[in-house]
Amino acid sequence: MSRENPMTVRSAPDRLLSVLSAFDHDHPALSLTDISRRAGLSLTTAHRLVGALSEWGALERDAAGTYHVGLRLWEVAALAxxxxxxxxxxxxxxxxxxxxxxxxxxxxxxxxxxxxxxxxxxxxxxxxxxxxxxxxxxxxxxxxxxxxxxxxxxxxxxxxxxxxxxxxxxxxxxxxxxxxxxxxxxxxxxxxxxxxxxxxxxxxxxxxxxxxxxxxxxxxxxxxxxxxxxxxxxxxxxxxxxxxxxxxxxxxxxxxxxxxxxxx
Structure with a gap:
């Protein structure tokens, strides 16, 4: 399980962005454990942030329990x-x-x-x-x-x-x-x-x-x-x-x- 370095202070926005950055074209679908590891966050923190992002629509969870980038995030990105x-x-x-x-x-x-x-x-x-x-x-x-x-x-x-x-x-x-x-x-x-x-x-x-x-x-x-x-x-x-x-x-x-x- 990933553990956060207690000597490293990361802001809430930084942690949210690290969750989103865990996804890329080689990793379009991730489990909560995968997100925790790739984002460098504890499982507890990852769970909380993934929940907030999912509620907003930035992430979506499929029947297998893995997470994908949500349509809400695509809609925002398209406005670049x-x-x-x-x-x-x-x-x-x-x-x-x-x-x-x-x-x-x-x-x-x-x-x-x-x-x-x-x-x-x-x-x-x-x-x-x-x-x-x-x-x-x-x-x-x-x-x-x-x-x-x-x-x-x-x-x-x-x-x-x-x-x-x-x-x-x-x-x-x-x-x-x-x-x-x-x-x-x-x-x-x-x-x-x-x-x-x-x-x-x-x-x-x-x-x-x-x-x-x-x-x-x-x-x-x-x-x-x-x-x-x-x-x-x-x-x-x-x-x-x-x-x-x-x-x-x-x-x-x-x-x-x-x-x-x-x-x-």
Missing amino acids: PRGLALRQIALPYLEDLYEATHENVQMAVRDGDEVVYIEWISGRSAVGVHIRVGARWPLHATGVGLALLAYSDAASQEAYCAQPLAVFTPHTITDPATLRRVLAEVRRSGVAVSSRQVTEDALSVAAPVRNADGSVIAAVSVVVPERDAQVPALIPAVRLAARGISRALGWQPEPDKQPTRATR
Whole structure:
């Protein structure tokens, strides 16, 4: 049974948050004992806090006696301004991208060294990676992550490249020099292509989404089976969706520079 360190004073909000933080995508259902252990709380304290959270609707208990995140908490989380505003504005463009490709379409934002998926539209393709809204992946292993990392500042990129890079398949980028070259190519071309990095059968094509001041705040991608990928055909469709969302957010691309004509 977990015991709290008597020398450590934890506030009530901190303990409540530790209970909620016990849940993640790898641990969506937990027993009271599991919650106590993962939150670092005594069983008595965990029982009291879980009871309060369940009464409010943040947690729900199933017939087996295990706890899950409750719908009330999902309702509150959905109000997060960054994700909510982006989803509302982006959805028509994401739906158009789906209609153009009939493939899996997704949108993600950056949170630290990870991407967080804020929208996912399932296509006809059966690829090995199954993403839920709210799921997280390392930046270097996904198309959306590469698009977001490529347009971050140089110091942020170097800090990311300097740390150990998680491996998911033999094709996952693990060499910092290779990652730097990939990021440079993303900036040059304006799109990111990630092939077989998370699973052996998936390829994604991603493009950045900009806000009114031109900052990259999100990325859009299409995920397809690698064996059937028609990358040249996917790139313009993904670019079009990303540019449409960016314009809806107030971004105005710089006009193409025309050669000046000499006056007589």
